[in-house]
Amino acid sequence: MIEGAGPELRPPVQELVWDERTRLWRAPAHAYREVVLALRDRGLICPDKARAYDPLPLALAKPITPREHQVKALQAWVAAGRRGVVQLPTGAGKTFLALLAIVQTGRPVLVIVPTIDLLHQWTDVLTTHLGMPIGTLGGGSRDIQRLTVATFDSAALQIERLGNQFGLLVVDECHHLPAPQYQVIALGSIAPFRLGLSATVERADGKETEIFRLLGPLAYEGRIDQMVETVLSPYDVVSIQVPLTEDEERRYQEARGVYTTFIRQHRINFSSGRGWMEFVHLAGRAAGGREAMRAYREQKKLAQASTAKLAELWRILGEHSGDRIIIFTDDNAMAYRIGQDFVLPVLTHQTRLAERKRMLEAFRSGELQTIVTSKVLNEGVDVPDARVGVVISGSGAVREHVQRLGRILRHRPGKRAVLYELVSQGTSELYVNQRRKRHHAYQGAAEIQH
Amino acid sequence: MLTKELLKFSIRSGRIRPAFVPEEGDILERARGLIDLFRQAEGQSLGELEELLDETCGTGDVEAGLRKLLLDRCGAEEDDGSVMERRWQALAAAQALRLGEPGLDEASFRGRLAATLGRGFVELKEDLYADLPACRRIKGFRELSAVSLLQRYNCAQVQGLLLRARSVHVRLAQASLAERRELFRQLKFHRLIAEVTRDEGEGRALVVELGGPLSLFDSAATYGMRLANFFPHVLNLPRWEVEAEVHIKNKTVTLKLDQKSGLKSHYRHQTPFVPDELLAFVEAFNTRQAGVWQASPGTEFVHLGRESYCFPDITIRDQKKRKIHIELFHRWHAGTLRGRIQTLEKIGFSELRLGVSKNLAKTAELKMLLEESAWFARFGFIFSEFPTPKLIFGVLDRE
Numbered sequence: 117m118i119e120g121a122g123p124e125l126r127p128p129v130q131e132l133v134w135d136e137r138t139r140l141w142r143a144p145a146h147a148y149r150e151v152v153l154a155l156r157d158r159g160l161i162c163p164d165k166a167r168a169y170d171p172l173p174l175a176l177a178k179p180i181t182p183r184e185h186q187v188k189a190l191q192a193w194v195a196a197g198r199r200g201v202v203q204l205p206t207g208a209g210k211t212f213l214a215l216l217a218i219v220q221t222g223r224p225v226l227v228i229v230p231t232i233d234l235l236h237q238w239t240d241v242l243t244t245h246l247g248m249p250i251g252t253l254g255g256g257s258r259d260i261q262r263l264t265v266a267t268f269d270s271a272a273l274q275i276e277r278l279g280n281q282f283g284l285l286v287v288d289e290c291h292h293l294p295a296p297q298y299q300v301i302a303l304g305s306i307a308p309f310r311l312g313l314s315a316t317v318e319r320a321d322g323k324e325t326e327i328f329r330l331l332g333p334l335a336y337e338g339r340i341d342q343m344v345e346t347v348l349s350p351y352d353v354v355s356i357q358v359p360l361t362e363d364e365e366r367r368y369q370e371a372r373g374v375y376t377t378f379i380r381q382h383r384i385n386f387s388s389g390r391g392w393m394e395f396v397h398l399a400g401r402a403a404g405g406r407e408a409m410r411a412y413r414e415q416k417k418l419a420q421a422s423t424a425k426l427a428e429l430w431r432i433l434g435e436h437s438g439d440r441i442i443i444f445t446d447d448n449a450m451a452y453r454i455g456q457d458f459v460l461p462v463l464t465h466q467t468r469l470a471e472r473k474r475m476l477e478a479f480r481s482g483e484l485q486t487i488v489t490s491k492v493l494n495e496g497v498d499v500p501d502a503r504v505g506v507v508i509s510g511s512g513a514v515r516e517h518v519q520r521l522g523r524i525l526r527h528r529p530g531k532r533a534v535l536y537e538l539v540s541q542g543t544s545e546l547y548v549n550q551r552r553k554r555h556h557a558y559q560g561a562a563e564i565q566h
Numbered sequence: 567m568l569t570k571e572l573l574k575f576s577i578r579s580g581r582i583r584p585a586f587v588p589e590e591g592d593i594l595e596r597a598r599g600l601i602d603l604f605r606q607a608e609g610q611s612l613g614e615l616e617e618l619l620d621e622t623c624g625t626g627d628v629e630a631g632l633r634k635l636l637l638d639r640c641g642a643e644e645d646d647g648s649v650m651e652r653r654w655q656a657l658a659a660a661q662a663l664r665l666g667e668p669g670l671d672e673a674s675f676r677g678r679l680a681a682t683l684g685r686g687f688v689e690l691k692e693d694l695y696a697d698l699p700a701c702r703r704i705k706g707f708r709e710l711s712a713v714s715l716l717q718r719y720n721c722a723q724v725q726g727l728l729l730r731a732r733s734v735h736v737r738l739a740q741a742s743l744a745e746r747r748e749l750f751r752q753l754k755f756h757r758l759i760a761e762v763t764r765d766e767g768e769g770r771a772l773v774v775e776l777g778g779p780l781s782l783f784d785s786a787a788t789y790g791m792r793l794a795n796f797f798p799h800v801l802n803l804p805r806w807e808v809e810a811e812v813h814i815k816n817k818t819v820t821l822k823l824d825q826k827s828g829l830k831s832h833y834r835h836q837t838p839f840v841p842d843e844l845l846a847f848v849e850a851f852n853t854r855q856a857g858v859w860q861a862s863p864g865t866e867f868v869h870l871g872r873e874s875y876c877f878p879d880i881t882i883r884d885q886k887k888r889k890i891h892i893e894l895f896h897r898w899h900a901g902t903l904r905g906r907i908q909t910l911e912k913i914g915f916s917e918l919r920l921g922v923s924k925n926l927a928k929t930a931e932l933k934m935l936l937e938e939s940a941w942f943a944r945f946g947f948i949f950s951e952f953p954t955p956k957l958i959f960g961v962l963d964r965e
Contacts, residue, residue: 430672437668452698456691458672459660459679466698471650485661 117142118151118162129154145279146330148306149199166306168280169224172262176219177247185338185347186213192336193217193311199332201290201312205340206522208347210313211241214286219246221309223283224262228271228301230289232469233476238265238288253278255469268298275304284309285331291316291515293330294323302330315522316515340518340525348525351533355549357541358424368543371415378408419543420509421450426457428538432506433458433486440479440502441486444520446509451490454508462488502526505535509545567794568719572631573726582812582819584723586827587628589716597632597712604636604707612642613700631719641706642699649697656690659683717830721801724829725794727812727821734793736800737807739771745803746772746865750877752799771805801831843952844879851882851955859884859962864891868918870909878918882962890962891918894953897925900932910941919961920946921953 118132118141131147134140143151148166155162182190186209189202198221204210218225227242229235232255242250242263251261254270260278271278285305287293290312293302302310312331317324328334344350360368379386382402384394395412399405429443445451448464455462461475461484478484479502505524510516524533539545574585587593603622607615619633659682663675670678680687695701710718728734741749753774765773776793800806807824823829844863851861864878868891878891895903903922910918920942927936927948936942947953947961 427672433664434668434670437664452695456694459656459690459694461657462695483661484657485665 117166118155144303145306146303149308152308166280167283169262169283171222171283172224174219174222174246176215176245178245180212180215180245182212182216183209183347185343186216189213189336189338190216190220194220196332196335198284198309198311200310200335201314201317201327201331201333202336202338203314203317203334204336204338205343205348205525206315206519207526208338208343210288210315211238214288214311214313215241215245217311218242218263218284218286221284223307223309224281225264225284225286226271226278226282226305226307227263227265227286227288228268229265230268230292232267233472234288235265235267236473268292268301271301272297275301279304280306282307284311286311286313287331288313290314290327290331291319291324294319294321294326299326299330316518318515340521344525347527349527349531349533351521351525351535353535353537355537355539356428357539357546358422358428359541360418360422360424360543364418364422365542368415368418371411371418372544374411375408375415378402378404378411415543419540419545420446421453422540425508425538425540426454429454429506429508430458432504432536436504439485439504440482441504441506442502442520442523443486443488443506443508444510445488445490446511448490450509451488454488460486460488464490503531503533505533507535507537509538567729568631568634568722568726570726572627572634573723574627574631575723575727577815577817577819580819582727582814582821584720584727584821584823586720586723586829587716589713589828593628594712594716596629597715600629600632600636601710601712601715604640605709607640607704607707610704611701612637612640612704615640615704616700628719631722632715635715635718635722636707639708639710640704641708643703643705645697645702649693649695653694656683656694714832718832720829721798721832724808724821724823725797727814728794728797728810729790730814731790731793731810731812731821732818734776734808734810736774736776737765737771737809738774738800738803739805741772741803741805743863743865747863747877749774749799749803752796798831798833801825801829802833847952847955848880851958854955855959857885859959861958864893870906870913870915870918876906876918880958882958889917892921892953892958893918894921894923894949895926896923900926900929903932904935907935907939907942910945911939914941916945916965918945919958919964921949922946924948924950 117135129143129147129150132141132143132151135142145166152164185204189204190213193200193202198217202210202213204213214227227238229238235252235254239250239252242265246263248263249261251259251264252266253260253264253274254267258270258274260281264278264282266274282305285302285307287302287310291314292298293312310331312327314327317327317334338347340348359365378398379395381404382394382398384391384398386392396409399409433441443451443454443460445454448466451462451464454460461478463472463475467475475484475487479487502524505520507517507520510520521535524535537549539549576583576585599622600619603615603619607618610618656679660675660679663670663679663682667678676687680690683690685693738746738749753776765771776796797808800808803825805825808821810821812819812821848861848863851859855861859882861880861882864881866878866881868876868878870876876891876893878893880892880894882890882892893906895906903926906920910920922932922936926932936946939946944964945961947957949957
């Protein structure tokens with residue numbers, strides 16, 4: 117709010133709105149920096165009662181030597197006015213980059229993360245390297261310190277009270293931010309300095325523009341293909357096509373027929389970007405829509421969970437006995453099916469926190485050598501030494517594949533990672549697989565077709 | 567509350583109309599059937615119940631909404647951790663077997679593992695993740711009647727839209743003094759920002775404009791949730807109209823409803839209450855001060871700038887219609903009192919008198935706060951059980 121100026125004031129900040137009820141100018145918290153700068157430019161001196169923090173001198177208690185790409189990324193972010201997004205592949209040291217930005221900026225910081233696992237990881241890193249108390253908000257904890265790590269969900273609920281206490285907002289895995297329930301975090305924070313981190317900012321719905329609006333522009337982009345050997349482990353992508361059984365093939369064709377007929381009848385165009393939404397909309401209303409939706413699910417399930425895929429998975433597990441392996445599926449049902457059939461640990465959003473922690477510790481220590489997951493390990497969770505990834509099924513989204521790839525690329529001398537992709541022959545999975553390979557993330561790999 | 571995909575409505579000419587269901591006929595029968603299934607579900611797993619519902623009930627949109635409301639009323643068993651312990655034993659044994667004999671085929675692996683653990687493989691497999699949410703046993707269901715379920719469904723259709731509202735305009739006619747006070751109490755409880763006026767029409771209905779600081783810029787989920795939770799209180803009033811601007815499907819549309827929509831509140835309709843001592847005070851005060859001051863129970867909001875506002879307990883007018891509001895703080899109001907004193911210190915509002923009960927004023931922290939407040943020294947007072955007319959009269963002329 118700006119006190120002492122009537123409606124005749126037309127400040128040059130677009131987001132200032134005159135509130136007739138209280139007869140005050142108002143701006144959303146995220147416009148704080150623009151408002152302060154604009155008032156200063158116009159020579160209007162207002163006591164600043166919005167900001168409830170002071171500069172905070174910080175120093176590294178445990179020094180780190182930044183790598184070249186981290187130095188460049190930091191310089192680019194500083195040059196952008198300490199507002200912006202840095203895109204780096206998983207394993208390229210985004211957390212350390214943020215640590216350097218936090219120390220250089222010297223303001224109380226609120227770090228936002230999507231999961232409890234990441235909350236613990238960030239807290240550990242900040243505690244170790246800054247040697248001061250780190251607050252946590254989320255997973256049952258509410259300890260607010262000048263350096264605080266919060267989950268998206270908890271921050272969204274509390275930002276109303278915390279928004280003015282931090283000068284730097286760091287949003288890890290910031291591609292989640294455009295979700296309406298999370299935007300409020302960036303909108304409700306006055307932090308003049310903002311850093312977004314992600315392995316892939318690009319979103320299928322094009323809403324990365326929202327991220328740039330809320331956090332600042334894309335300041336630096338580091339690509340997987342340019343970092344292989346130096347920052348990330350070299351790797352192979354092995355695509356294995358497996359056949360459907362006769363029965364699976366018949367059911368697949370039947371279901372596929374129902375689905376594609378409906379698509380053709382209603383002229384749904386999937387290349388427009390809105391095709392899927394149009395299909396969902398029509399499936400709920402048009403004649404034959406429900407059958408088409410059922411058929412779509414059936415053909416997808418058959419392609420993703422074919423008998424031959426499970427047999428191939430068993431072979432891969434035998435071949436890589438002794439390696440640390442992550443198996444990725446598209447949904448929880450398939451993850452649990454594999455877990456039950458092969459007696460493997462399954463980590464999903466349904467896994468309770470304590471067990472999830474135990475499972476990840478066991479995986480790190482080698483007590484467990486294989487983990488099956490649907491989406492949980494797609495991003496963020498620090499799994500240092502996995503060498504083998506097996507993609508049983510997934511969406512067509514490039515982000516998901518880049519993130520999955522990132523799980524196995526953490527650099528270790530002498531390590532060569534391998535990502536297996538199991539694709540059902542003669543199904544739409546093949547097209548999805550080929551389409552995502554156009555992304556530059558795949559250009560750094562040796563590709564082997566089976 | 568219903569999720570977005572369970573909201574049913576039509577949009578025409580910029581107006582959104584929720585698709586309410588009747589509380590009778592076929593849908594009532596279907597609601598009864600659903601409740602029967604839930605009533606008998608105790609002991610089943612949530613997954614089994616879902617399967618049973620898929621098989622026996624329609625898959626229509628209304629059923630999906632009713633199922634969601636009923637599932638929210640189910641309690642599920644907490645597992646004792648024994649499944650997890652067995653799981654970790656099995657995982658350790660399976661890994662040891664894989665590492666020890668990497669060439670085993672699937673069938674041999676299963677046989678050897680079952681033998682090691684002393685259980686059949688099928689049993690082992692079924693038990694491995696038996697503690698998943700879908701596998702958890704239902705241990706209770708909060709009963710409700712079929713009519714009540716349909717009423718909740720209809721109300722939830724509106725609440726779901728209000729979650730996406732940018733502004734809400736509520737017009738209340740014929741609300742008694744006690745009903746208005748109750749509504750204000752609920753507004754305050756739900757932390758909603760409101761502007762209350764009276765319209766010029768017949769009966770001078772009360773008009774409540776709801777919208778918060780963030781609603782000026784964007785719809786905020788937390789605010790929407792408060793708004794949605796507040797809405798059933800409006801339904802308890804005799805005559806109401808709600809007009810909301812709702813942002814949905816990339817459009818901004820208008821939702822208009824009134825008491826004729828037949829919506830029923832599932833919040834208990836507590837008989838609105840005006841304390842006896844307040845009524846006794848008003849009567850005694852008006853008898854003593856007849857012709858000079860006129861007291862009445864407080865019925866309006868008083869803006870204190872920014873987002874602050876108060877609902878005075880008593881409003882006193884003189885012959886020139888000058889108003890003095892009295893707000894009373896009892897011993898359970900410590901938090902609100904702290905905030906109120908801070909606000910009044912800043913804005914120096916002189917049309918309010920603030921009474922603090924002795925019990926509250928004697929706590930060490932508040933005692934210091936009140937002693938240090940210049941505003942309270944001028945406009946505040948301490949009372950015992952309830953202020954006397956004499957005490958109030960003594961503070962009216964302070965400036």
